[in-house]
Amino acid sequence: MKAKPARPPAAQMPPRLAQSAFELFAERGFARVNLDQIAARAGVTKGSLYWHYRSKHELLLAACNRYYQQWHAAVQAAIAPRPDPLDRLRAALEFSVHSCVLDTQNRMFTTSLFLLMQEDAGARAGWAQFYAAVREFYVGLVATAQAAGRLPPGDARRRVDLMLEAMEGLKLRAGFEPQVAQPAEQQAILASLLGIFQTGVPQTMPAGMEPATAHLHRHPTPPGRTQPTACTPPSERS
Amino acid sequence: MKAKPARPPAAQMPPRLAQSAFELFAERGFARVNLDQIAARAGVTKGSLYWHYRSKHELLLAACNRYYQQWHAAVQAAIAPRPDPLDRLRAALEFSVHSCVLDTQNRMFTTSLFLLMQEDAGARAGWAQFYAAVREFYVGLVATAQAAGRLPPGDARRRVDLMLEAMEGLKLRAGFEPQVAQPAEQQAILASLLGIFQTGVPQTMPAGMEPATAHLHRHPTPPGRTQPTACTPPSERS
């Protein structure tokens, strides 16, 4: 029996702190987390934190690494059991959509990180490296599926870029339109994303080939409601 | 000659404060702007600011309205001279891509706003209203072009959603991959976005129809570099 708690080996302190930082940043955002909270969750105090990390900013970069590693492990696990190339792509997309739409920690952390990127070159570089890795991952999936004849040929990299942009935008949209989290909507979004790869070269329609039924399709939005009312102007006081 | 500066009419004070807030939020982000700076840019002091606005948060909503109005005016001006439906859509997309990729104020402001949305229902509701207005605007453009036979038929709303998500993701990506701001790249991205609307119903390719030339398409990424190295772990100190 050991009377004293026997403090944990110091070697695992940096990862523990990084994990605490990641969790808290993901829960409240970078600006709303202070160092005392991060240290407390890791079981130490701020003084110890500063022994392992130079600043709050350095802790953020460590938290980014946790995020990268966790994403990579999760998506690899999601596609591992699938042998078919198109199935692997679909599984990866399904996992990504699901996590973008439901995982609020993911949303909060990346949003917070994007804000910091605006003024922090280190965070920019780190994310750019992560994005490049994700892109290569998806390009590999798409190219394999194309080579296997499960997808029509086309510029895989450019389509992956479009898909990843839509994925990131979807994550933001899920923050204020929660209905995209419904299973049916998720499936429809997944189909849209998959459609990016399933289409051939887009056929451009020249001017002048107006169909006879054109007059049947009416402008679906009443012209009077086109102005964005936005939120109510808060300038008037009671 | 008037000796005194003759203070401006109070009626225009709320818009001036909202504009100052918008500019500063767009330059530095919500958390890094204080009320003294906002008041100073509007030519008053914090005490006066609090006469017109109840809190920093209320000022944020007012700044949102400025953003909404400015976006709407700018995009309307961009498409006004175009009579052809497809041209109007293209012009709107070109304007949006251009502003997403180059306008760092736009990027900073919306990113900051997205972070606040995570915990502020008011900001969420305001943005949702703005997003709905933008979506209806684009759905109108697309439906008109479809009715005129300049675009193939298809679910306009769902395609607009996909396009808007990609647009928002593009804005984020432009923050850490500045090469997307190059004109040629902008054009390519514009083509990708337009392609969302120019494609018909995506043709699903069933399994087993492997083309004879499948072995010619090689995996374009060397398999050894698939692992994301991410940023260097900052846990080790010198």
Add this chain to the structure above:
DNA sequence: GTTCGACCATACCAGTCGGTATGGAAAGTT
């Protein structure tokens, strides 16, 4: 057992920021 360095806690500092209290000037009303 002494020493030394890695590791951690306590206390504290210097600065910042949102928000308030208060009084005075300008403009309108009677």
Add this chain to the structure above:
DNA sequence: AACTTTCCATACCGACTGGTATGGTCGAAC
């Protein structure tokens, strides 16, 4: 002119935060 309302400036408070100074503890080497 006297009075009220609207609008704005000054001064200030209280809470919080990133970062530091300093001293203590524990284990291992000698």
